[in-house]
Amino acid sequence: MRAPLLLLLLLLAACAPPPCAAAAPTPPGWEPSADAPWCPYKVLPEGPEAGGGRLCFRSPARGFRCQAPACAAHASAGRSLRASVLRNRSVLLQWRLAPAEARRVRAFALNCSWRGAYTRFPCERVLLGASCRDYLLPDVHDGVRYRLCLQSLPLRAEPAVASEPAVVPEPAASAECVEFAAEPAGMREIVVAMTAVGGSICVMLVVICLLVAYITENLMHPAFGRPGLRRQP
Numbered sequence: 607m608r609a610p611l612l613l614l615l616l617l618l619a620a621c622a623p624p625p626c627a628a629a630a631p632t633p634p635g636w637e638p639s640a641d642a643p644w645c646p647y648k649v650l651p652e653g654p655e656a657g658g659g660r661l662c663f664r665s666p667a668r669g670f671r672c673q674a675p676a677c678a679a680h681a682s683a684g685r686s687l688r689a690s691v692l693r694n695r696s697v698l699l700q701w702r703l704a705p706a707e708a709r710r711v712r713a714f715a716l717n718c719s720w721r722g723a724y725t726r727f728p729c730e731r732v733l734l735g736a737s738c739r740d741y742l743l744p745d746v747h748d749g750v751r752y753r754l755c756l757q758s759l760p761l762r763a764e765p766a767v768a769s770e771p772a773v774v775p776e777p778a779a780s781a782e783c784v785e786f787a788a789e790p791a792g793m794r795e796i797v798v799a800m801t802a803v804g805g806s807i808c809v810m811l812v813v814i815c816l817l818v819a820y821i822t823e824n825l826m827h828p829a830f831g832r833p834g835l836r837r838q839p
Contacts, residue, residue: 642666642737650731659733667698667740680786687756687782695788697743701756711736713759717781718743721751746788757781 645666648659672679672690681688690698703711718730729752734741746752757780 645738645740646735647738647741648733650733652728652731664742666738667700667742670698670700670740678786678789680784682782682784684782687754687784689754689784689786691746691786691788695746695748697746697752697754697786697788698740699743699754699756699784700740701782702739703758707758708736710760711758712761714738715757715759715781716741717755717757719753719755720747721753726753748788751785751787753783753785755781755783 643665644663646661646663648661650659670690671677676693678691679688680691686703687699687701690700692698699716701714713736714734716730716732716734717728718732719726719728730743732741743754
């Protein structure tokens with residue numbers, strides 16, 4: 607009887623679903639300030655002769671939560687830039703700055719590229735305002751390795767007065783980069799199907815183990831009655 611029960615416990619442990627990943631709330635510093643309801647940005651066309659692009663505005667993604675399996679988060683080496691890849695093949699890019707550093711930033715330059723067989727190809731260049739803390743890439747291709755680099759642009763030096771020394775502009779900060787690849791939609795469907803089939807198999811094995819335990823306990827070992835007391839003559 608112990609062997610079937612032990613096998614049943616092992617199957618139940620193997621078939622138990624993994625614990626659900628808790629939704630990671632947006633930590634402090636990743637969202638823009640309350641007095642910045644809009645994020646101004648320009649999508650720069652390819653080539654310097656094409657012009658400076660059109661000025662657009664977008665509302666920030668406040669209170670965003672990246673929760674698996676509908677979202678996969680990727681962070682840069684400095685942990686100040688992260689990309690949340692969603693199931694609808696859009697990517698929300700978020701970054702944070704220290705308050706002292708944020709006061710010295712004029713704008714942000716975002717460069718996107720993807721890896722080909724032999725070289726990298728540019729996909730998008732965006733200039734964002736100093737109040738921006740996120741940007742949404744609406745559509746990425748499945749199975750392509752993307753690289754997003756964000757660089758903060760310092761304030762321009764003000765013209766010096768004759769009686770004052772010249773102000774040396776601060777050098778541009780190094781770019782923070784994050785890489786990711788969107789999971790193919792077909793692969794997600796295969797994983798979901800395999801998970802459903804595996805759950806059905808586990809349920810069948812549990813039922814079989816219960817039947818084996820019942821048969822072993824009741825049929826293979828018949829119950830012997832206790833001997834009755836003999837009457838004394």
